[in-house]
Amino acid sequence: MASIFTHAFVAVAAGRVYAAGETPARFWLLSAACAVAPDADVAAFAFGIPYGSTFGHRGFTHSIAFALLLGAAVAALFFRGAEFKTKGSLVAYFSGVTASHGALDALTDGGLGVAFFSPFSGERYFFPFRPVVVSPIGVASFFSEWGVAVIKSELVWVCGPAALAAIAVLLFRQRAARRDEKA
Numbered sequence: 001m002a003s004i005f006t007h008a009f010v011a012v013a014a015g016r017v018y019a020a021g022e023t024p025a026r027f028w029l030l031s032a033a034c035a036v037a038p039d040a041d042v043a044a045f046a047f048g049i050p051y052g053s054t055f056g057h058r059g060f061t062h063s064i065a066f067a068l069l070l071g072a073a074v075a076a077l078f079f080r081g082a083e084f085k086t087k088g089s090l091v092a093y094f095s096g097v098t099a100s101h102g103a104l105d106a107l108t109d110g111g112l113g114v115a116f117f118s119p120f121s122g123e124r125y126f127f128p129f130r131p132v133v134v135s136p137i138g139v140a141s142f143f144s145e146w147g148v149a150v151i152k153s154e155l156v157w158v159c160g161p162a163a164l165a166a167i168a169v170l171l172f173r174q175r176a177a178r179r180d181e182k183a
């Protein structure tokens with residue numbers, strides 16, 4: 001895992017770009033929840049499910065299929081009609097936010113890779129470039145030198161770029177809107 005704070009941060013940056021203007025509070029809660037949800041699979045360790053199995057850590061819950069299912073479920077259960085955004089757009093957004101979790105994990109330098117194509121293939125993947133220090137599993141070990149190294153690398157490689165990308169998109173949009181007003 002990358003740390004849950006960083007997964008949630010990326011979700012909020014994505015949400016800010018996706019939903020300009022008024023947004024219901026549950027939109028933000030669900031964005032953060034979707035980005036963190038895949039790591040519920042650390043419970044597998046407690047049940048003796050091996051890391052490398054389909055339902056082990058970074059297995060099915062980190063896959064693209066799971067992201068689509070969760071995105072569809074969140075859009076169906078928590079949003080009505082087009083009160084806020086269309087259903088299709090909400091499914092795409094929440095699936096994307098959930099999938100961002102596996103993508104971030106594939107940038108980390110430790111653990112097993114991510115089973116992007118589970119349940120169809122159990123193969124585990126990393127991206128070729130892995131600058132993010134892997135986060136320890138469990139809260140106690142997070143408050144350590146290891147935790148500090150994790151936070152540093154996530155700020156530089158994930159939170160910083162995510163914030164800059166979101167700001168760039170928002171500024172670009174603002175300018176485009178102003179140009180349209182003048183035209």
Ligand SMILES: [Zn+2]
Pocket residue numbers: 001002038039058062101105
């Ligand atoms: Zn994870």
